Amino acid sequence: MHLNLKPRNRLSKNPKKTRPARLGATISLLLFMIGLPLLSVFGMELLERGSFTNTIQWIVANQTLFFLNVGLSFCLLAFVYAIVGSLAISGSITTLLLGLMALISYMKVKMIGEPFFPWDILLNKESMDIASLVTGKAAMLRIGAVLVAVIVVLLLRWVLPRVTLPLISRIGLGLFSLYAMYAFGVKTPLAGKILDHAGVNEIVWNQQENYTNNGLALAFTLNVKNSIVPKPENYSDQSIAAVAANLQQSQTSGVQKASVSADPLNGKKPNVIFVMSEAFWDPTLLTNVKFSEDPLPTIHRLQKESTSGYLLSPQFGGGTSNVEFEVLTGNSMSMLPGGSIPYQQYVSKPVPSLASYFADQGYKSMGIHSYEGWFWNRNTVYKDLGFQTFKSSEHFQNPETKGYFISDAEVSRNIIDEVDKTADPMFIYTVTMQNHGPYDDPRYGENHFKVEGNLTPDAKSILETYTQGAHDADQSLQMLIDHFKDSSEPTMIVFYGDHLPMLGMDYQVYKEAGFINSSNTSEWSLEEVKKMHSIPLVTWANFDMPKQDIPLLSDSFLGAHVLDMLHMEKPANFALNSQLAAQVPGLLSNLVVDADQSLHTKVPDATKALLEDYRNVQYDLLFGKQYLASYIDHDYLSKTAQASYNAEFTDPDSSLRANGESTPEAKPVSAQ
Incomplete structure (x- = not known):
């Protein structure tokens, strides 16, 4: 893959100065693509859990799960970057999406004890109606924190080096990232092996515990496959x-029993009001x-x-x-x-x-x-x-x-x-x-x-x-x-x-x-x-x-x-x-x-x-x-x-x- 990493000073003709600039640009790119997903997952879990201590304890006790969440966030960032082509803009969009996911999940848990599911996206007007009922200092602080994070990442546009990928490379990066998210969403055999090796325990019957144990990004992604109800094994x-x-x-025996039981209405049909x-x-x-x-x-x-x-x-x-x-x-x-x-x-x-x-x-x-x-x-x-x-x-x-x-x-x-x-x-x-x-x-x-x-x-x-x-x-x-x-x-x-x-x-x-x-x-x-x-x-x-x-x-x-x-x-x-x-x-x-x-x-x-x-x-x-x-x-x-x-x-x-x-x-x- 060919990277066109250009320093901000385009007037420089000195190759000795250009090489360090390109090295710095490469380092900046790597730090951004790795650092932002790390910070995003930490921020999401902090919004969801509401405690710095609880967030750190979860990360320390579940390092493999934490890095799986980071990997999924990286894939989302890479996919958005492949479409947009700007690091800072892609990062701000990704931060906004992940922040909204954490905010909605936090609000849903507080209101009805359920986290944010993939199918909640289909609610449209209903979600807006419910969101209007959420008030309080804690919710406002979280909304403010997400907005500040989005703005800070967007401002990095004037700090980060300009990175240009050839079109074919961007298409490849986007397809790879999309497939990776799809693989975990539908749990392909390879993704299943990775999840099993990582010790992921999906708790479908208790989704709040599922999200608490596995992390928001991973639990949300794993629930994608649950949007499709599988056919029972012995259905035929x-x-x-x-x-x-x-x-x-x-029914035959029921008719026989009904024939000897009393009918208080003698066959007259009553209004039935639920x-x-x-x-x-x-x-x-x-x-x-x-x-x-x-x-x-x-x-x-x-x-x-x-x-x-x-x-x-x-x-x-x-x-x-x-x-x-x-x-x-x-x-x-x-x-x-x-x-x-x-x-x-x-x-x-x-x-x-x-x-x-x-x-x-x-x-x-x-x-x-x-x-x-x-x-x-x-x-x-x-x-x-x-x-x-x-x-x-x-x-x-x-x-x-x-x-x-x-x-x-x-x-x-x-x-x-x-x-x-x-x-x-x-x-x-x-x-x-x-x-x-x-x-x-x-x-x-x-x-x-x-x-x-x-x-x-x-x-x-x-x-x-x-x-x-x-x-x-x-x-x-x-x-x-x-x-x-x-x-x-x-x-x-x-x-x-x-x-x-x-x-x-x-x-x-x-x-x-x-x-x-x-x-x-x-x-x-x-x-x-x-x-x-x-x-x-x-x-x-x-x-x-x-x-x-x-x-x-x-x-x-x-x-x-x-x-x-x-x-x-x-x-x-x-x-x-x-x-x-x-x-x-x-x-x-x-x-x-x-x-x-x-x-x-x-x-x-x-x-x-x-x-x-x-x-x-x-x-x-x-x-x-x-x-x-x-x-x-x-x-x-x-x-x-x-x-x-x-x-x-x-x-x-x-x-x-x-x-x-x-x-x-x-x-x-x-x-x-």
């Missing part, structure tokens, strides 16, 4: 045929904290009177769409790469769900969300999930707001309005927004519910603001009950939250209240993992329904359970869910709860075969060749998206036809 037409045969046998309340949780579960009065009277009454229990959420503090994905499709996030977002990555074609199932049963299947339809790609995904219509905030008429967002009471009014003006029975999947974080600003004015306990003033304010919003959610549920208890239409309501709220950075309120012992999730006991992912679930119906106690149930198994409560025949994938839930009702990537409520890190041996069936079916429906539809429930499993999706919001005549109305006058809504 034959294995799916065996699952179908088992399901057909169980309300997934944003960040809803029971703050009275916090230890060492007391409230001036009960903030959740409706929830606590229903826990005594109706079917209720707890759902095991795959999320904490964010990732609402992943909970929707589990409930609506019956699929589990534990079968997908840690930190992935199916709505962004995997749902790009029709996927069978509760929405498409209820539509097949003669229901009007509707999604309601009091935020903008583009968020988490719902506008497109809801069509692929088989909804007939999706009412996002753009279609709310002069909505009431409370705090930052549309109020929960307004959402309840919209649910009531949609049911009252629709002739057909309705399946409604509702997602609220009012009590979305952050809670460090008393956005509801003076909070009615006062907290007593050993909390700092900041933690006390955060908890009181959150509790006020949780109370509003509780009252919005009561509004629905008050309306439908006197309705002639049989109606069932399923109410729960998507995840625990993020009550301050680093789990501040949870720690101060003694709910958990550490902000480091890798140090949590299995019991703490369970507590930090358990969400209250309550149901209500205006018709007789036996009370059941649900100790714990994964979100992915909720749909099958509700269909059982309604005495509705379950389609194939939900029938398989019931079988698995009977053995392991709680299923996360790092926690398994068996039928006796015992906690495990892995699925018990007796359940492994059934879990593999579940994994194969999920892969078949999302990524595979749809073998299952060839053997069972073909129409449901292979159903295409609704041709008239959202027509009622674009074509008024279609709206009237869909609602079974002959005039534009809607049924009156009872005053609440």
